[in-house]
Amino acid sequence: MPTTPRLLAAMIGLHCANHAIASEQPTGFLQDSHASVLARTLYFNQDYRNHGAPSSYTEDTSQGFIFKYASGFTEGTVGLGVDAFALLGVRLDGGDGRARWPTVPASGSTSEAGAAVKLRLGQTTLKYGDQFVSLPVLATMMGRLLPETAQGTLIHSEDIPGLSLDVGRFTAMGSQFNARHDGRDLTRANLVGGRYQFNDGLDAGLYYSHVTDHFEKRYADLNWTAPLSEADSLKFAVNLYRTTGLGAELSGPVDNTIWSASAAWKHGPHTLTGAYQKSSGDTGYVYGVDGGSAVWLANSVQYSDFMDKDETSWQARYDYNFAALGLPGLNAMVLYIRGQHIDTGSVDDGKEWERNVNLRYVVQSGPAKDLAVQIRHASHRSSALGNSVDEMRLIIDYPLSLF
Numbered sequence: 001m002p003t004t005p006r007l008l009a010a011m012i013g014l015h016c017a018n019h020a021i022a023s024e025q026p027t028g029f030l031q032d033s034h035a036s037v038l039a040r041t042l043y044f045n046q047d048y049r050n051h052g053a054p055s056s057y058t059e060d061t062s063q064g065f066i067f068k069y070a071s072g073f074t075e076g077t078v079g080l081g082v083d084a085f086a087l088l089g090v091r092l093d094g095g096d097g098r099a100r101w102p103t104v105p106a107s108g109s110t111s112e113a114g115a116a117v118k119l120r121l122g123q124t125t126l127k128y129g130d131q132f133v134s135l136p137v138l139a140t141m142m143g144r145l146l147p148e149t150a151q152g153t154l155i156h157s158e159d160i161p162g163l164s165l166d167v168g169r170f171t172a173m174g175s176q177f178n179a180r181h182d183g184r185d186l187t188r189a190n191l192v193g194g195r196y197q198f199n200d201g202l203d204a205g206l207y208y209s210h211v212t213d214h215f216e217k218r219y220a221d222l223n224w225t226a227p228l229s230e231a232d233s234l235k236f237a238v239n240l241y242r243t244t245g246l247g248a249e250l251s252g253p254v255d256n257t258i259w260s261a262s263a264a265w266k267h268g269p270h271t272l273t274g275a276y277q278k279s280s281g282d283t284g285y286v287y288g289v290d291g292g293s294a295v296w297l298a299n300s301v302q303y304s305d306f307m308d309k310d311e312t313s314w315q316a317r318y319d320y321n322f323a324a325l326g327l328p329g330l331n332a333m334v335l336y337i338r339g340q341h342i343d344t345g346s347v348d349d350g351k352e353w354e355r356n357v358n359l360r361y362v363v364q365s366g367p368a369k370d371l372a373v374q375i376r377h378a379s380h381r382s383s384a385l386g387n388s389v390d391e392m393r394l395i396i397d398y399p400l401s402l403f
Helices: 005-020
Strands: 034-047 057-070 079-093 109-121 124-131 149-157 163-174 189-199 202-211 215-227 232-245 255-267 270-281 312-321 330-342 350-362 372-382 388-401
Touching (some): 079 124
Antiparallel strands (some): 057 079, 124 149, 163 189, 189 202, 255 270, 270 312, 330 350
């Protein structure tokens, strides 16, 4: 659905008019509604280190605006509400052939709008229409300039204490790389699953998805946090996917089992994390048509997912919170991952490694409160795929609550 900045103004104006009559219609639909705008500036740089080859360097600077509106629910046994969004992205710089993987289409701009109707009965919500989804078997990516979007129906229930359940059917997945409403060519994805909170420190999840003519997935995870003292805690996580091809196998042949296990020790402002990941089967792990974030694995990081056929990988990571030095809002992270035993057909023991450095600061007070500036740098080398890349992202996010 195309949009322009006029749509943002019209939606804001509509809600302001609604507020003018809210005293005459005191319902939860208006009282519980809220709207926000996120202004995101993204500088994206990739150097493929191909010794000056024309296609070895990518550079792109873009500005995005993400408007979100969520109403409350009408009063009564069954509550009715509406969610809506509008997305606008404009390239600021990246011409002269530098935008090899642009954050907006070649036209220089992209826009989209969508809305969903929602119903609530008790602690169960049904949402139908365009929406953002974050589930292990279907997840819209939020990591570039604009988020992906999904179109379909999702039922989320928390009526049983400690248990959350999800049932969904989706027929379109909008890609962040182009303006098409179904940029990922999704035909139909059905999913079911849930998560159970055993206690404050232990939870587990099980999910299943059937993506027509692509694949079916089974997913499981287990997370356990053990406090050791006021300053110390341990956190363990295990994630597992089993994926097999379906029908026309439009994503290619798929037969893969992949799992990861991680352990994190937190001591005051310091966090040390170690992780191990293993892929097995006739192929590597496959995702994309079900969303760019449908890869809930420990070693899925900035550039690589370490998910190729027969690949094993390990990770070492360190995080530091500078609040301990009197700088609240400033956090740093560095990690290193090494993968081996990659089978590409032509290479049967390929290797890869990646190093990430991340620095993020969030303004804590004043007119620019919640403004976030993040620098993400990744270096990746692979003997299996024969490529080397250095990538840098500078992301400036300024969220503004409208009401």
